[in-house]
Amino acid sequence: MISINSVKQFYNGATQLHFNDWLVNSGEHWLMLGGSGTGKTTLLHIISGLLKPTEGNVNIEGTDLYSLKGADLDHFRGRNIGVIFQQPHLIKNLNVLNNVIAAQYFAGLKEDKKRALEVLESLGLSSKTKSLPAELSQGQMQRVAIARAVVNHPKIVIADEPTSSLDDENTDSVLKLLEEQAERNKATLVIATHDERVKKRLTRQYML
Numbered sequence: 001m002i003s004i005n006s007v008k009q010f011y012n013g014a015t016q017l018h019f020n021d022w023l024v025n026s027g028e029h030w031l032m033l034g035g036s037g038t039g040k041t042t043l044l045h046i047i048s049g050l051l052k053p054t055e056g057n058v059n060i061e062g063t064d065l066y067s068l069k070g071a072d073l074d075h076f077r078g079r080n081i082g083v084i085f086q087q088p089h090l091i092k093n094l095n096v097l098n099n100v101i102a103a104q105y106f107a108g109l110k111e112d113k114k115r116a117l118e119v120l121e122s123l124g125l126s127s128k129t130k131s132l133p134a135e136l137s138q139g140q141m142q143r144v145a146i147a148r149a150v151v152n153h154p155k156i157v158i159a160d161e162p163t164s165s166l167d168d169e170n171t172d173s174v175l176k177l178l179e180e181q182a183e184r185n186k187a188t189l190v191i192a193t194h195d196e197r198v199k200k201r202l203t204r205q206y207m208l
């Protein structure tokens with residue numbers, strides 16, 4: 001469950017972003033839609049625990065997110081929220097498997113290689129576990145980013161323009177995998193996009 005109330009972000013006193021209140025119930029799949037500069041990335045950062053808003057409340061799974069600080073916030077985020085960015089941001093000198101295991105480490109969890117391999121298999125990446133990110137295609141890298149985001153069974157999966165750098169075929173498969181992984185983990189899914197190909201797929205929409 002995600003709820004935001006009276007959330008505002010002021011940048012340098014100049015840009016003032018006011019976000020409508022939003023309640024996302026557990027297991028729902030939502031699109032966040034808005035033109036360039038309307039605040040999609042800002043709001044995703046706010047609900048993923050990466051940016052404390054200037055004003056307002058963010059509640060995730062019953063926890064007031066910004067009442068947590070430092071390592072507590074990092075661990076809460078690592079265990080409850082999986083984030084997929086526009087670019088995969090993989091660690092370039094770690095192979096695919098270790099990129100996924102790194103997410104367990106950052107969440108303060110014990111290494112669980114079996115779980116990492118299971119997620120990679122469900123995303124069709126079993127033959128790539130020993131490859132370095134540079135040896136992967138764009139679509140494969142985005143699938144590793146999904147694996148990393150879901151490996152800790154997060155209750156919430158958040159994706160920021162996950163398909164913008166992908167062709168139609170990869171867009172289709174990445175969306176299908178995102179929805180499938182969310183279903184499998186009974187996770188809430190929020191996808192920010194202005195990609196027309198994504199808009200048709202999800203009916204719950206939050207407009208900025």
Ligand SMILES: Nc1ncnc2c1ncn2[C@@H]1O[C@H](COP(=O)(O)OP(=O)(O)OP(=O)(O)O)[C@@H](O)[C@H]1O
Pocket residue numbers: 011012015034035036037038039040041042043
């Ligand atoms: N760190 C920052 N400092 C100052 N202004 C910022 C900062 N980050 C974002 N902004 C401003 O806040 C507004 C919203 O930006 P944001 O990146 O959240 O929009 P967006 O909807 O994700 O845009 P796009 O679709 O183009 O990526 C913009 O006017 C932007 O210039």
